[in-house]
Structure formats: C-alpha cells, structure tokens
Amino acid sequence: MNRRSFLGWTASLGAAWAALSRRAAAAIAEGPFEVTRTEAEWRAMLSDLQYAVMREAATERAFTSPLNDEHRQGIFHCRGCDLALYSSETKYDSGTGWPSFYDALPNAIGTMEDRSLFFQVRTECHCRRCGSHLGHVFNDGPRPTGKRHCINGVSLVFRPA
Numbered sequence: 490m491n492r493r494s495f496l497g498w499t500a501s502l503g504a505a506w507a508a509l510s511r512r513a514a515a516a517i518a519e520g521p522f523e524v525t526r527t528e529a530e531w532r533a534m535l536s537d538l539q540y541a542v543m544r545e546a547a548t549e550r551a552f553t554s555p556l557n558d559e560h561r562q563g564i565f566h567c568r569g570c571d572l573a574l575y576s577s578e579t580k581y582d583s584g585t586g587w588p589s590f591y592d593a594l595p596n597a598i599g600t601m602e603d604r605s606l607f608f609q610v611r612t613e614c615h616c617r618r619c620g621s622h623l624g625h626v627f628n629d630g631p632r633p634t635g636k637r638h639c640i641n642g643v644s645l646v647f648r649p650a
C-alpha cells in the first residue's frame with residue numbers, strides 16, 4: 490500500500506467512524522412522516538447547526554437561543570415544516586438554558602425512547618409531521634403536567650400572536 494492510498498484509507502475509515510459514532514449518539518425518529526425531504530433539501534433550507542440538531546439530534550449549547558428570553562404571546566412552530574408545536578401559554582423558565590414548556594399543542598409531537606446516553610434512558614421528542622428532532626421530555630416540570638419539554642431553540646420559529 491503506498492502512502493497516498495494509506496492516507497485515503499485512513500480518511501475513509503475516519504469518516505466511517507465519525508458517521509457511526511454520530512449514529513450511535515443520535516436518536517432520530519424513523520417515521521414515516523407526512524412531510525419528507527431529501528438530505529440535500531434539508532441541508533439547503535437549514536444552517537449547519539439547525540441541520541445537526543433537527544436531523545442528527547445534536548443539542549444546541551445552553552443559553553444560546555434567543556427564544557429563552559421570548560416572553561411574548563404566540564406560537565412556536567416547527568422550523569422544518571411550520572407545524573404549530575408549542576404555545577407561549579405553556580412556556581416557563583426552567584433555568585436550564587433551553588426553551589422549556591410544560592406541554593405541547595395537541596397532536597404536535599411524537600416521542601420515543603432515547604438510549605444514546607448509556608447512563609440514562611430519556612424521552613426524545615420530535616415534530617410529528619416532519620420528524621425533526623426537537624429535544625427531550627423530562628418528568629421534573631411544573632404543574633399541571635409535571636413535564637418539562639426541553640427544546641432546542643433552533644428547531645423552532647416563533648410567531649407572535
């Protein structure tokens with residue numbers, strides 16, 4: 490094996506490993522969904538960060554979303570398909586650094602078990618219409634539901650009422 494093919498081989502091995510570990514780390518809902526797009530279409534309409542979060546289940550850095558401080562009345566829509574997902578009426582300040590809600594709008598989200606962290610089973614949540622990853626649902630929220638929907642702001646588009 491010459492040096493060039495060795496470099497090519499290690500590069501492709503590295504890419505394969507990166508793809509594998511990304512898959513292992515990400516819990517992405519499989520569908521089928523009403524709204525579907527090719528990977529190229531998703532990449533064309535989303536920023537790199539939006540793509541990583543919505544299509545690969547990455548997590549935005551805490552306290553980076555302007556929606557943390559969004560306190561107006563209105564509706565939070567899916568950035569992927571514009572479905573209305575959360576109302577400002579259920580938004581609260583969880584102190585976590587991510588937009589948090591104690592409930593979703595009716596028939597807005599889907600959930601599944603996320604075992605990507607080896608020490609914890611979490612409930613992943615995604616848009617029920619296009620499958621885009623939103624965040625996770627925890628059981629330490631306020632009344633009346635006791636749930637905390639911990640949502641990546643980049644997955645949402647806010648429309649004031």
Ligand SMILES: [Zn+2]
Pocket residue numbers: 567568569570571572616617618619620621
């Ligand atoms: Zn959607």
